[in-house]
Amino acid sequence: MKKYWFWIALILLIIISLIFEFTMSPNFEHHNWWSSIPAFWIIFGFLGCALLVIFSKGIGKLFLDRKEDYYNDK
């Protein structure tokens, strides 16, 4: 039940943020190439997080993971 409310709150938050994004005046002060992409930060947040997880775990598996006693084995 608790979880249910949590997700509803989250979705509401996103909807509100989207409403604000499309109604407020564009940011002239720091205009970058990404300012014109709609919902850029949603894409960035999602892909950024996924990328970090996959990249970190990937290089971990490929090169970096070792047993705990790696430096202490004789």
Place this chain on the structure above:
Amino acid sequence: MINEFVIPPAIILIIGAFVLPLLRKKIRSTAFLFFAFLTLFYIWNLPDGAMQIAHVMDYSLIVCKVDALSRIFGLAFSFILFAGGIYAFHIKETAQQSAALLYAAGAIGVCFAGDLFTLFIFWESMGFTSLYLIWARRTKESHESGFRYLIYHVFGGGMLFIGILMHISETGNIMITRLFSGGSISSWFILLGVAINAAIPPLHTWLSDAYPKATITGAVLLSALTTKSAVYVLIRMFPGWDILVVLGVIMSIHGVVFAVLSNNIRGILSYHIMSQVGYMVAGVGIGSAMALNGATALAVSNVLYKATLFMGTGVVLYTTGKDKLNELGGLIRSQRLTMCLYMIAALAISGAPLLNGFVSKSLVIGSAAEAHRNIAVLLLHLASIGTFLSVGLKLPYFTWFSKPKDKNLVVKAPPKNMYIAMVVINLLCILYGIMPSLLYKLLPFPVHFNPYNMHHLVETVQVLTFTFIAFWLLRKKLKPHKGIFLDFDWFYRRPAKLARRIFVDSTAMIFDKADKVVEYVTKKSVDLGRNPYIIFGKFNSERSYTPDKYRPPIRILLLSVLGAFIFIFLLGLF
């Protein structure tokens, strides 16, 4: 020159460290708090521009020089010493308490040092005193990693000292001044020394190696003082060095990638210090007033919430005796309060609105945007996502929420003072988050920035919520497993075996051989001394010389020689 008589604030703590062991055991923790609070109060009331000069030999050392930048760092350090004192109130070990006071004295001394010699002395004192907070854990791991920490810092101090000596011989000036890139090699040596303490990769491994092995209470101070005092020196001496932007951004990403990998709860936070310091280093590299303000504000904020995070994980370690994610889980039932206090700090570090991370991180990123460094802006945002992912989601999820790995895990109750310390710091995090002007007016330059604009709020809310959603979908991938991972410390830890073989084992072997040779020669010469006749072969093989045996032949020999002599003599006469 304004030259009122001001006592350097570090002196209070140094006196405190030596008075503490003389007091009765019961009141030592209270006295610790007293000295920390006194320092905080004293720094708060120090007038701007106050200076204290000490004449040592031919030099005039400025042992204390107050301006806005040194004051805000001094305040942050003394506040965290106070909060750390509350957190460690139950500790009855005087050596740790004195070491903590001296360590903070070093960090605060660095902030108020006006010349390079004073800076260096306080800088070095930090290394040794903080080492005790690592060794005081008294495990084999902490002992070994403490040694590596020591070697690293002695090396860094050496680089700094070389740089200082070269700088003085070039310019004849011992004051701490702004250095310019492209200048002399001395600046690079100083930068190298400072970079080691700031944990700029690839010189960062002392941090991720030693901090997770420090004592529960010591790690709180370690997380706050060493790296942030290095950031202070960077702000003072290296603003606008372009290379720092690149290093800072690399650092912030490197930190989060390894935080995602790490299995140790305090290991995650240690890598996270790196990531956060990366923002500050990048801010220093950008070098505008806004960027330096941002680096300062972020340093102060980071001192606060990072200490709380270490306190929260410290409670977990204290109550369960475990600090590996693959052994934890399901602690929410017994640790709801700890989790809540931890989460406030975790949201603060992730830059959630209404908390101090939001109002300080945006200064740095805003200054990068102002300087049109778009790649830096995006990568710093990415590091921010990684922050929330590792500190705000992965760590709490696998510590408190996921299924317990060990059903029989005994959770004892932590002392109340641990909670009080976390509450005190969290209140300040919230206060600065709601009223950023309180923080901004302490910054070295005037601030014309309102973090609570719509664009910024929308951006933050969207990034954070979708980071959470991505985490939720990928959480199985993050499942912790036992083990460690390689970092740059591989380059000195793995060849350590080879170095040991070359320098220790081979030397030992040579000594061993020499020992055997000497023993053989000695034995033979003793035998020879006992019976020189053994030279002539086996027929004289008695071990020692017996005169009776050789007397008759020798007598005959001597007689015949004498006879021959007399014979020749007589021949000569006649």
